[in-house]
Amino acid sequence: MISLPQDWELLDVFGAEPSLSDPERPWAYNTLTFAIASGAVSGEVVIVPGYEEARIELRGGFRCSLFLRDVERIVANSGGRAQGVRFVMRRLGMGEVVLLLRPSVSLAWEVPSIAP
Numbered sequence: 001m002i003s004l005p006q007d008w009e010l011l012d013v014f015g016a017e018p019s020l021s022d023p024e025r026p027w028a029y030n031t032l033t034f035a036i037a038s039g040a041v042s043g044e045v046v047i048v049p050g051y052e053e054a055r056i057e058l059r060g061g062f063r064c065s066l067f068l069r070d071v072e073r074i075v076a077n078s079g080g081r082a083q084g085v086r087f088v089m090r091r092l093g094m095g096e097v098v099l100l101l102r103p104s105v106s107l108a109w110e111v112p113s114i115a116p
Helices: 007-014
Strands: 032-038 041-048 053-059 063-069 071-077 083-089 096-102 106-110
Touching: 007 032, 007 071, 007 083, 032 096, 053 071
Parallel strands: none
Antiparallel strands: 032 041, 041 053, 053 063, 071 083, 083 096, 096 106
């Protein structure tokens, strides 16, 4: 199960409620789909906590699709100028995927360096 931030933190970062696969179930046991729209970039983030999966789709003169498995936790960063989410992977050495939504959309995969 993905450890999620507080609901209000995700709402603050994404700016809207997610669509839910089952509105009667809590977020932790649901499929959450957050819409993204910032300038010329649009897309969605789909989070399935029970299966430890997430999918990031971005479009805007390009198409980027990233499917993540073994997500341990999601960390929301809603304070300050840069706002986004960090997907922390369960497997050692897989690093973290960082999706910034403000001030502009960017996606990065931060992998820890391996010392020789």
